[in-house]
Amino acid sequence: MxxxxxxxxxxxxxxxxxxxxxxxxxxxxxxxxxxxxxxxxxxxxxxxxxxxxxxxxxxxxxxxxxxxxxxxxxxxxxxxxxxxxxxxxxxxxxxxxxxxxxxxxxxxxxxxxxxxxxxxxxxxxxxxxxxxxxxxxxxxxxxxxxxxxxxxxxxxxxxxxxxxxxxxxxxxxxxxxxxxxxDVTPLQQRQVVESFFAACRSGDVATLVEKLDPEAVVVADGGGQVSAALNPVCGADRVARFLAGIFIKWPEIEASLEDAHGETRMVLRRGAAVAGVATFRVAAGRISNVWLVLNPGKLETWTGIEDLPEGD
Structure with missing residues (x-):
């Protein structure tokens, strides 16, 4: 050769x-x-x-x-x-x-x-x-x-x-x-997340608490690049106030639900830029875990789909 x-x-x-x-x-x-x-x-x-x-x-x-x-x-x-x-x-x-x-x-x-x-x-x-x-x-x-x-x-x-x-x-x-x-099916997860999303946008903490497991946990990842809770937020009431506070502190944020890779996610946008992505675990019809990624370095795939090599 x-x-x-x-x-x-x-x-x-x-x-x-x-x-x-x-x-x-x-x-x-x-x-x-x-x-x-x-x-x-x-x-x-x-x-x-x-x-x-x-x-x-x-x-x-x-x-x-x-x-x-x-x-x-x-x-x-x-x-x-x-x-x-x-x-x-x-x-x-x-x-x-x-x-x-x-x-x-x-x-x-x-x-x-x-x-x-x-x-x-x-x-x-x-x-x-x-x-x-x-x-x-x-x-x-x-x-x-x-x-x-x-x-x-x-x-x-x-x-x-x-x-x-x-x-x-x-x-x-x-x-x-x-x-x-x-696990729940993607459809079941979507239904619970839709209800939860509506409660988040309403700002009604009492209604939001009802959508959460009593021992719900939020983990936020800002990576030191943006403001984020440094430790997990635990308990339905604290989680509800934390999530409702996002929409109060950032009124310019537009939120939407998007489905991909077997789950429904809440995507937070500031103008054309994705500022955060929240994903959820659902148990017994309620949200038990919220994983909120705010670190800009971990949101790069959301600015445009990666180029595949030619021939793929």
Whole structure:
């Protein structure tokens, strides 16, 4: 194989695999910017090889996935330390409808029953739950249940035995299953959120309290970039006053409900700019959790859908 053919093959591989690697990275890291950085580092590792070494790779897509998984493990391993310096609460990044980061590409022959543990949707409740797993559990679950890799393949990627990887994925799946048993359908969630949204806009705190679980919790992520509660707001009355206060303090904000990725979200806009995205967990017909992302750095996908590589 001559140098021109090697270069053409490299370019074609990068073009084809970028969207899939980004989707893997987002599910593993919960952040578009971190996913993009991980993809960039993966490509650096690819080009760090000699042309002869790249030519010897029989399956470039598998090589890239292995490298990406190892990069993500390193990032997840340092996440606890980095978040100690984060201002306020940290939340995964909510994705706008149509985001390339939301679309996995699963391997052929994967078990549909096992894949159902982590569906194609990327709800905030699921992403928060993934964030609570250990790095190894998260990587094993995402690669197997979402992207359809066999345990033997994942074992090679993460340097563990297939039996150890199977156990990691099984442990993680139990946590996911516990969460999914509490799930409501997208239609049920939409109905509850619509009622809650109307109460928010009315400013009637008493009515809003009725829409909330007595132990409701709001977690707001401003990242030190905008004003946000630094700690979770707990209890229906406090949550109701906090949410009603948003519309009082920011009268210029326009709010709307938008459906994407298996859930209904409340989107706050200031003019053409998205200022915040609230996502919800519904339990027993009431709102039990509100995740409010206000950090501008986590709202970049809402300013326009990412460009897909040509040919995707």
């Amino acid at each position: 001559n140098d021109a053919h090697v270069a053409e093959g490299d370019a074609a591989t990068l073009l084809t695999e970028r969207a899939r690697l980004l989707a893997i990275g987002y599910r593993m890291l919960g952040s578009r910017s971190e996913a993009e950085d991980a993809v960039q580092e993966t490509y650096v590792r690819w080009y760090r090889q000699t042309e002869h070494e790249r030519a010897e790779v029989r399956n470039p897509a598998a090589w890239l996935t292995t490298a990406m998984s190892r990069v993500c493990l390193n990032v997840l391993g340092s996440a606890r330390h980095r978040r100690e310096s984060y201002v306020g609460e940290w939340l995964p990044e909510p994705l706008a409808a149509g985001s390339v980061l939301a679309a996995p590409s699963r391997a052929a022959g994967a078990d549909p029953a096992e894949q159902a543990a982590v569906a194609d949707d990327v709800t905030m409740a699921l992403m928060v739950l993934l964030d609570a797993l250990t790095p190894a559990e998260r990587v094993a679950l995402v690669l197997h249940d979402v992207f359809g890799y066999q345990f033997s393949e994942i074992a090679d990627m993460v340097g563990r035995t297939p039996q150890a990887v199977r156990k990691l994925a099984s442990t993680a799946r139990r946590h996911i299953d516990e969460e999914r048993r509490r």
